[in-house]
Amino acid sequence: MRETISYIESRASLRPCVAVVLGSGLSGFLSSVENPQEIPYADIPGWPASTVPGHAGKLVFGTLGRTPGAILAGRSHLYEGHDAKSVTLGVRVLAALGVKTLILTNAAGAIREDLTPGELVVLSDHVNLQGTNPLIGPNDDSLGPRFPDMTDVYSPRLRALARDAAARLGFRVREGVYAAMLGPSYETPAEIRFLRAIGCDLVGMSTVPEAIAARHAGLEILAISCVTNWAAGVKPGAIHHAEVLERGNEAASRLARLLPLVVQSLAAPEPSHG
Numbered sequence: 001m002r003e004t005i006s007y008i009e010s011r012a013s014l015r016p017c018v019a020v021v022l023g024s025g026l027s028g029f030l031s032s033v034e035n036p037q038e039i040p041y042a043d044i045p046g047w048p049a050s051t052v053p054g055h056a057g058k059l060v061f062g063t064l065g066r067t068p069g070a071i072l073a074g075r076s077h078l079y080e081g082h083d084a085k086s087v088t089l090g091v092r093v094l095a096a097l098g099v100k101t102l103i104l105t106n107a108a109g110a111i112r113e114d115l116t117p118g119e120l121v122v123l124s125d126h127v128n129l130q131g132t133n134p135l136i137g138p139n140d141d142s143l144g145p146r147f148p149d150m151t152d153v154y155s156p157r158l159r160a161l162a163r164d165a166a167a168r169l170g171f172r173v174r175e176g177v178y179a180a181m182l183g184p185s186y187e188t189p190a191e192i193r194f195l196r197a198i199g200c201d202l203v204g205m206s207t208v209p210e211a212i213a214a215r216h217a218g219l220e221i222l223a224i225s226c227v228t229n230w231a232a233g234v235k236p237g238a239i240h241h242a243e244v245l246e247r248g249n250e251a252a253s254r255l256a257r258l259l260p261l262v263v264q265s266l267a268a269p270e271p272s273h274g
């Protein structure tokens with residue numbers, strides 16, 4: 001990780017205090033970044049290689065309003081074959097660079113029937129069903145505790161800021177519990193009935209490893225799902241990819257408007273005395 005950090009420090013002068021992880025198709029927010037300094041993931045030593053040709057992703061530093069920030073545009077997933085440590089490297093590096101607030105975004109299927117494709121849902125909690133955890137193995141006590149508390153992993157303060165920001169934009173964001181599945185196959189209708197029975201409202205294949213690593217590092221976390229479809233079996237018929245994409249775009253444009261307001265409403269960074 002040291003080599004990764006020193007490479008990034010050699011390419012970008014700005015020290016971010018907030019970071020945003022953008023899921024694929026959710027990169028509209030990048031246009032709000034001022035004075036961007038971009039580093040393709042492929043250039044960064046130790047960064048997990050993307051398995052999706054043409055969608056390698058990049059790390060973008062810049063100012064968001066008045067706040068120095070970092071954007072991870074694109075993430076790696078467990079289903080690509082990366083382990084939980086690799087998919088959380090970016091979050092760990094950002095924490096080491098001084099990030100205190102992490103905003104995670106994703107695309108998700110709605111298990112709850114009253115959620116609708118195209119809407120944004122703020123995560124209130126999650127259930128980790130991915131069968132792994134980025135903290136397995138010896139604990140690095142300099143990074144965080146062996147047994148981190150996961151109560152309120154998604155900050156009530158940040159959830160309230162997101163709700164208020166959405167209200168100012170004229171739409172509502174509701175909250176839900178996110179089930180993290182390994183993928184890459186979508187769930188069966190029986191699996192979705194199981195997830196509903198255990199209290200989950202949304203389902204996806206990302207976010208939770210990053211949230212665990214960020215919690216371990218003591219970051220304050222907000223996570224927002226873009227609902228792209230009803231999960232398998234919630235409505236009659238198969239999941240149609242074209243509809244998923246269209247609804248994904250609708251949610252993505254809401255997300256691109258919401259994120260700048262949320263970042264603005266975060267406490268202003270302390271002036272540096274260096």
Ligand code: HPA
Nearest residue numbers: 107108109203204205231
């Ligand atoms: N299941 C899992 N992941 C997803 C879905 C889904 O229905 N939609 C978007 N990501």
